[in-house]
Structure formats: structure tokens, C-alpha cells
Amino acid sequence: MNVQGKIKVIGATETIGAKAFRKRLVVIETAEQYPQLIPIEFTQDKTSLLDAYKVDEYANVSINLRGSEWQGKYYANINGWKIERAEAEKSSDSFMPDRAQATEPEDDGMPF
DSSP states (O other), X not given: OEEEEEEEEEOOOEEETTTTEEEEEEEEEOXXXXXXXXXXXXXXXXXXXXXXXXXXXXXXXXEEEEEEEETTEEEEEEEEEEEEEOOTTTOOOOSSOOOOOOOOOOOXXXXX
């Protein structure tokens, strides 16, 4: 899956636990009628991929959706594994299914 849009936030790399697990957050604002802010987490060696990007740049992020259960509660994570620059005018949310373009019906002489 992919998410395209403008980078709103690039977090600092966090190191967690004795095994030094690394994670880093990027937030993408989608380009659609009602823009969404999608938080995407990069982990371990993938955290360095965000070093080449700045806030307000447009990007296409390849993601995996992950889910888990812990003590009867369910959690979902969006994990990034690749990021590429995208052009602003081509940036739209591919996280959501494509919507068909509305077209005007041809005039067939019918009043309805």
C-alpha cells in the first residue's frame, strides 16, 4: 500500500529498551477533499530513510498495516518501509481506494 501527500511532521529517532529498538514518526497530510493526517512509523534501519526529507515536501510512502492483540485489546500500526519524493500536483491519497471521476451524461434529448 502507499500513502501520498505533504510531510507535516518528521519526529526524532527514539531508542527504546535494552535492545535499543529504534523508531521514528512521519506524519503525511493527504491531498483529498477532506485531508487526513496519517502517522507512519519507520523502525530500526529504516529510520535513517527520513534524514533526506524535510517538512512540507511531498512524498510517496510505501507502508504495511500491522495489527496485534495484547491482554484483550487490539492495536493497529502503520509501518513505513520506503519513501520517495512526489510532485505536489500528483499527490493524492492512494491509501484510500480510487474514486471514479464523475462525468456529465451526454444529451440524448431526454428531459430527465
